[in-house]
Amino acid sequence: MGYIEELRALIGHHPIIMVGATVLITDNKGRLLLMRRCDNGCWGVPGGSMEPGENLEQTARRETHEETGLEIGEMSLFGVFSGAELFYEYPNGDQVYNVSIVYFTHDFSGEIKLDPLEHTELHFFEIKNLPSPLSPPLKPIIQAYRQQYVDNKPIIPISDRLT
Numbered sequence: 001m002g003y004i005e006e007l008r009a010l011i012g013h014h015p016i017i018m019v020g021a022t023v024l025i026t027d028n029k030g031r032l033l034l035m036r037r038c039d040n041g042c043w044g045v046p047g048g049s050m051e052p053g054e055n056l057e058q059t060a061r062r063e064t065h066e067e068t069g070l071e072i073g074e075m076s077l078f079g080v081f082s083g084a085e086l087f088y089e090y091p092n093g094d095q096v097y098n099v100s101i102v103y104f105t106h107d108f109s110g111e112i113k114l115d116p117l118e119h120t121e122l123h124f125f126e127i128k129n130l131p132s133p134l135s136p137p138l139k140p141i142i143q144a145y146r147q148q149y150v151d152n153k154p155i156i157p158i159s160d161r162l163t
Helices: 003-011 056-068 136-150
Strands: 016-025 032-037 047-049 076-081 087-089 095-105 119-125
Touching: 003 016, 016 032, 016 056, 016 136, 032 056, 047 056, 056 095, 076 136, 087 136, 095 136
Parallel strands: 016 095
Antiparallel strands: 016 047, 032 119, 076 095, 087 095
């Protein structure tokens, strides 16, 4: 049982602040990897909640490997997303205010392996032609990604954007 499951056993469905990491993975054609979730039928990206003792980069790598079978090489920090627009109520009634640390990479290896307990499909999609519905907490992240992509700006690591 993971940290969030242990916490839920104590507090039930009450809202919690959940810190997690997400990875925007693109292939050599610039297409974005999306996964259709089993619990709500929405499309999302690899990621999940941080476990005690992990740093966020470890969380991003672990969740990506668990959900896709892929190993991540170099990745850049794309952004940090939080606030009311990242509130989500899971189909089972659990409520969360997500704090999502989002990484970007096109450096990955391995064979994509679907985790049938979490996802029904995994595909790369053109950013201008993403499937519906997108998972609600992913929408502001995709909007920010599209703004950079549509404006033909390269993805710039956040550390470079701050200097």
